[in-house]
Amino acid sequence: MTAANPDLDPRLRPLYVAMLRLRLIEEAIAERYAGQDMRCPVHLSVGQEAAAVGACAPLRPDDRILSTHRCHGHYLAKGGDLTAMLGEIHGRASGCCGGRGGSMHLFDDDAGVMASVPIVGSSIPLAVGAALAFKQAGDDRVAVAFLGDGSLEEGVAHESLNLAAVQGLPVIFFVENNLYSVYTPLAQRQPDRPLTAIGAAHGLPTAQVDGNAVLAVADAMETAVDRARRGKGPTMIVADTYRWREHCGPNYDNDLGYRTEAEFLSWRDRCPVETTAQTLHAAGQLDDDAILRLTIREEIDAAFTAALAAPLPDPATAGAHVHA
Amino acid sequence: MPEAAAATDTRILTAAEAILEATDQALAADPTVFVMGEGAADPKGIFGTTAGLVDRWGPDRVMEMPLSENAFTGVAIGAALMGRRPIVIHQRVEFCLLALEQLFGTAAKAHYVSNGRHKVPLTVRLVVGRGWGQGPQHGQSLENLFAAVPGLKVALPADPVDAKGMLLAAVADDNPVVIIEHRWVHYVSGPVPAGPVATDLTGPKTLRRGDDVTVVAASYMAAEALRAAAARANAGVSVDLIDLRLARPLNLEPILESVQRTGRLLTVDLGHKTLGLGAEIVAGVTERAFGALRAAPVRLGTPDHPVPSSRSLAEAFYARADHIATAAGTLAGLPAERVAAVAEALIAERREVPFDVPHPAFKGPF
Ligand SMILES: Cc1ncc(C[n+]2csc(CCOP(=O)(O)OP(=O)(O)O)c2C)c(N)n1
Numbered sequence: 019m020t021a022a023n024p025d026l027d028p029r030l031r032p033l034y035v036a037m038l039r040l041r042l043i044e045e046a047i048a049e050r051y052a053g054q055d056m057r058c059p060v061h062l063s064v065g066q067e068a069a070a071v072g073a074c075a076p077l078r079p080d081d082r083i084l085s086t087h088r089c090h091g092h093y094l095a096k097g098g099d100l101t102a103m104l105g106e107i108h109g110r111a112s113g114c115c116g117g118r119g120g121s122m123h124l125f126d127d128d129a130g131v132m133a134s135v136p137i138v139g140s141s142i143p144l145a146v147g148a149a150l151a152f153k154q155a156g157d158d159r160v161a162v163a164f165l166g167d168g169s170l171e172e173g174v175a176h177e178s179l180n181l182a183a184v185q186g187l188p189v190i191f192f193v194e195n196n197l198y199s200v201y202t203p204l205a206q207r208q209p210d211r212p213l214t215a216i217g218a219a220h221g222l223p224t225a226q227v228d229g230n231a232v233l234a235v236a237d238a239m240e241t242a243v244d245r246a247r248r249g250k251g252p253t254m255i256v257a258d259t260y261r262w263r264e265h266c267g268p269n270y271d272n273d274l275g276y277r278t279e280a281e282f283l284s285w286r287d288r289c290p291v292e293t294t295a296q297t298l299h300a301a302g303q304l305d306d307d308a309i310l311r312l313t314i315r316e317e318i319d320a321a322f323t324a325a326l327a328a329p330l331p332d333p334a335t336a337g338a339h340v341h342a
Numbered sequence: 343m344p345e346a347a348a349a350t351d352t353r354i355l356t357a358a359e360a361i362l363e364a365t366d367q368a369l370a371a372d373p374t375v376f377v378m379g380e381g382a383a384d385p386k387g388i389f390g391t392t393a394g395l396v397d398r399w400g401p402d403r404v405m406e407m408p409l410s411e412n413a414f415t416g417v418a419i420g421a422a423l424m425g426r427r428p429i430v431i432h433q434r435v436e437f438c439l440l441a442l443e444q445l446f447g448t449a450a451k452a453h454y455v456s457n458g459r460h461k462v463p464l465t466v467r468l469v470v471g472r473g474w475g476q477g478p479q480h481g482q483s484l485e486n487l488f489a490a491v492p493g494l495k496v497a498l499p500a501d502p503v504d505a506k507g508m509l510l511a512a513v514a515d516d517n518p519v520v521i522i523e524h525r526w527v528h529y530v531s532g533p534v535p536a537g538p539v540a541t542d543l544t545g546p547k548t549l550r551r552g553d554d555v556t557v558v559a560a561s562y563m564a565a566e567a568l569r570a571a572a573a574r575a576n577a578g579v580s581v582d583l584i585d586l587r588l589a590r591p592l593n594l595e596p597i598l599e600s601v602q603r604t605g606r607l608l609t610v611d612l613g614h615k616t617l618g619l620g621a622e623i624v625a626g627v628t629e630r631a632f633g634a635l636r637a638a639p640v641r642l643g644t645p646d647h648p649v650p651s652s653r654s655l656a657e658a659f660y661a662r663a664d665h666i667a668t669a670a671g672t673l674a675g676l677p678a679e680r681v682a683a684v685a686e687a688l689i690a691e692r693r694e695v696p697f698d699v700p701h702p703a704f705k706g707p708f
């Protein structure tokens with residue numbers, strides 16, 4: 019056993035556990051997807067765990083996040099209920115949307131996951147709106163919009179950045195730049211300039227971080243959250259990361275040829291979970307990794323069992339809740 | 343092969359293959375034609391409908407687009423005003439909602455407001471999603487929304503011939519044409535002429551002749567209605583089945599002519615029944631052929647709620663062949679047992695295929 023290193027950042031181990039949990043959950047979905055009981059599209063976030071976990075680290079339960087089609091990681095990192103998520107993906111009455119939404123519509127009010135919107139860009143103004151509500155109410159909560167590199171091409175992203183800036187709203191635009199929109203690389207969609215330049219052009223303070231380095235993400239986020247809570251307005255953070263699996267679905271798709279196997283491998287070498295595990299091991303703080311994994315797997319198995327045991331929603335209720 | 347022979351040679355193609363062929367032929371025939379879309383030049387090529395075209399015609403004519411629906415739809419309108427003939431593709435109807443102002447405000451009105459001088463020879467392909475739990479924001483067809491705007495043409499192909507022919511006709515048309523392309527129609531196969539044969543953008547076509555009930559359906563609902571009509575015929579009810587094809591211009595003449603014979607009208611909407619195309623058709627028929635009606639017209643369509651993701655909630659959402667057959671049989675005054683027997687036979691026909699997939703081999707996700 020290596021001697022425990024007291025200098026290691028105390029946040030690292032819990033952040034690692036959160037990332038590992040996220041990884042194992044997404045991998046479990048991928049493994050079981052072929053069973054045909056998860057009858058909805060899934061956009062997995064394997065490889066992007068440090069971004070989700072780091073970004074949510076400084077948030078309080080009463081802060082709000084808004085997510086996209088790729089929402090599993092954000093939902094879980096913010097504390098969303100796993101059983102309700104798996105219930106939703108399995109189309110069960112126990113799902114967070116009662117089966118109405120599927121994987122792309124996850125929310126959990128108790129955990130502060132306000133909504134996930136599968137129309138790219140459409141969640142961004144909602145985060146600005148939540149921030150406006152916080153400002154109007156005079157409290158110190160913050161709102162976070164999770165967005166992909168692709169969503170910065172939508173007009174509504176720019177309009178939202180501008181509006182948040184001019185109103186000085188407590189919102190953080192957290193961009194996960196995974197270099198692709200579906201099969202189209204960033205260079206084919208945007209000119210060669212840093213994505214942070216977009217925030218800067220709208221007068222926002224910006225930060226660019228290694229999106230696979232969980233502490234770097236958490237630090238950048240802490241600065242932004244602190245600024246927002248003090249009434250100093252919005253921030254844009256760009257976290258560079260990489261989606262490992264196919265855009266939508268459980269498989270790997272490097273064989274399609276839209277990106278190279280070498281590029282994928284270079285990112286896999288910088289696996290956010292694995293690199294953090296190495297740091298913790300070296301510091302003697304991860305001798306119980308096998309036990310950790312076992313505990314998480316038990317939690318996942320139980321959540322799958324609960325999801326599968328839950329009834330499908332009553333067809334007679336399909337028309338309920340159209341109006342409040 | 344001589345041109346004339348090529349034009350009449352038919353092969354069995356899926357509608358997706360027919361769309362690909364039409365696009366290739368449109369690009370070949372006219373250097374001002376070009377394609378714009380997210381995924382138009384990617385390895386999957388918009389459900390295969392643009393697959394390989396970028397290799398053949400290059401990235402300037404098969405243009406990959408940023409995630410900017412509002413901009414590139416407007417850009418296409420601007421280029422069309424300058425005489426180019428863009429084919430814009432949105433992989434879901436919902437993604438085009440971001441561009442409605444461009445389409446409704448500018449494209450639809452340019453000819454009118456320029457006193458007939460400006461033309462917008464624009465084609466917009468919108469794909470309607472269905473099945474595999476894709477949920478409330480990936481399954482709307484909204485043809486009634488587009489059809490509500492004068493200045494647009496709105497086409498709903500139901501078979502491979504029209505999937506190809508209406509696309510070619512749209513590209514040749516000097517007006518903005520919206521093609522509502524149902525994802526499940528992509529899998530429908532049938533004979534398609536090899537040559538660049540356009541089909542008209544003027545009105546409905548009759549798929550089956552009958553004298554007892556007029557059934558009007560569009561897009562994938564025409565395919566369901568065709569199954570229903572075949573089953574009904576065995577039970578002694580002859581259905582005059584009309585594939586609507588166009589929501590705008592809405593040409594009621596063939597429907598009126600049919601109702602004069604049958605006295606009974608059933609409409610099947612692809613989208614919501616409330617304020618759907620069926621409402622307009624029933625209103626028009628009632629206004630102009632009230633005396634011919636022997637029973638109150640009946641409308642089918644999706645109910646007044648969003649399409650839910652879960653299979654148990656979604657199962658009753660879409661009108662199926664058995665629903666259509668039941669409505670047609672009841673309208674024709676068939677005894678309840680015979681109505682039910684046909685419906686049961688139709689349900690049994692598809693029992694092996696889950697209702698949320700387009701065909702038995704489909705394993706998700708889109
Ligand atoms: C307005 C709109 N256009 C297109 C799509 C189809 N679509 C879904 S996800 C996606 C890619 C989004 O890329 P990015 O924002 O970078 O997120 P990532 O998938 O990489 O996480 C696209 C084009 C959509 N859902 N909404």
Ligand SMILES: [Mg+2]
Pocket residue numbers: 166167168194195196197198199200
């Ligand atoms: Mg991306």
